[in-house]
Amino acid sequence: METSDTTPDTAAAADDDSSGETGGIAAQDWAEASADPQYRAAVVDLLGALAYGELAAFERLAEDAKLAPSLADKAQLASMASAEFQHFDRLRERLADIDEDPTEAMRPFAKPLDEFHRQTAPSDWLEGLIKAYVGDSIASDFYREVAVRLDSDTRALVLGVLDDTGHSSFAVEKVRAAIEADPRVGGRLALWARRLMGEALSQAQRVVADRDALSTMLVGGVADGFDLAEVGRMFSRITEAHTKRMAALGLAA
Template sequence: MTQIPDLPATEGTAGANTAGESHSEALLEDPQFRAAVVDLLGALAYGELIAFERLAEDAKMAPTLEDKAALAAMATAEFQHFTMLRDRLAELGADPTEAMQPFVRPLTEFHERTAPADWLESLVKAYVGDGIATDFYREVAQHLDPKTRQLVQEVLADTGHAEFAVERVRAAIERDPKVSGRLALWGRRLMGEALSQAQRVAAERDALSALVVGGMDLKGFDLAEIGRMFARLTENHVRRMAALGLSA
């Protein structure tokens, strides 16, 4: 994944960043903030575990041996992400299994509702559906302590799935343009399901909800910022659909 390099910090911004990081680290001493961090890591960890399982399952639908091998490599990367999150949870004094448990039912139900019917739908789901979740977690990660934020950003980095999915979906549309309509409808459904899922998961966990709306030290919820966040998620979804050659 191509990333924009960080700008060098000036003396003023460096001091501000240091103060901000110290503040974020101190927040880990707050039980509610710590609970929110554990919730977020638990949701991510279970999501990575499911991604590992799903990629292994998707490999069965892969049309070529090359595709099977590529998905196997991506599945391995997802499991490595899971172990990193599990280790961070343990470092924070949380039981990883207990941290994941609240998210087992909602995430499992989401994947049951959005089970792909074929190879192309699995690719669109991996790119579009997972992309929405990634954007959501990146938004929330802005309010984490520096060490956890860095881990989350590393875990959310593209494992090569984006380019893999885009190339194969666009090639399939070029061979048979009629599939684009079906896949476009599928992508829109994934968008609706993913946004609803994100809202449900956050709403069921009080500490996580506070983190989603801007951090634990804010005075009240910033509903306007929540609206802007979901607008950004929608804009990114439109860009991903366009990259696939599909209308959003």
């Protein structure tokens, strides 16, 4: 999973703002926090969703490499795909370490994520870059927002697998160069990015709504979860970060 390294990470800023104020679960380690069965179920859901997202990212980058216009670009995407699979492996190992079946943890999220990727299949190289940059960044912002409410062990793992794989700067460089070469490309890509934003947020909301433990954690039913007003502010921050990424690409949000 990659995030933009060219714009301020508003979700990371939320982490900084909240770290000094959040007690409870966020001040505990996994051994202590997991005594709450509802919290444990929420974390298993979170790790399952993130693990399948990383696996899907690996598959997508490997597929996108086929559209690469040069051998160097193909090799760069292959390297990024490898990094995504390493992230997946870490999550799979963690689920096994806490006596959860990784496949079963991922299963509820496979269909909605596969459907998202089916509905947003890129038609060319540039659309693939935009999708990776925009879609993964939105997901990463969401997980970073949630991470500040997790126990210390789970938080460290989640933030670790959200490290940038280099796709952000690579996508920005390639897309900006394409727009400079042919400004007409910008309009099409801006529309594509807006569609991705809408689809990504809709899928995220549907997934959360379908998983009781996860949704309860987000709206305040588990320990330090967000209240409904904070959920609204969270999605506002994610939308603002998306607007900044579009500016970095030279596109209108």
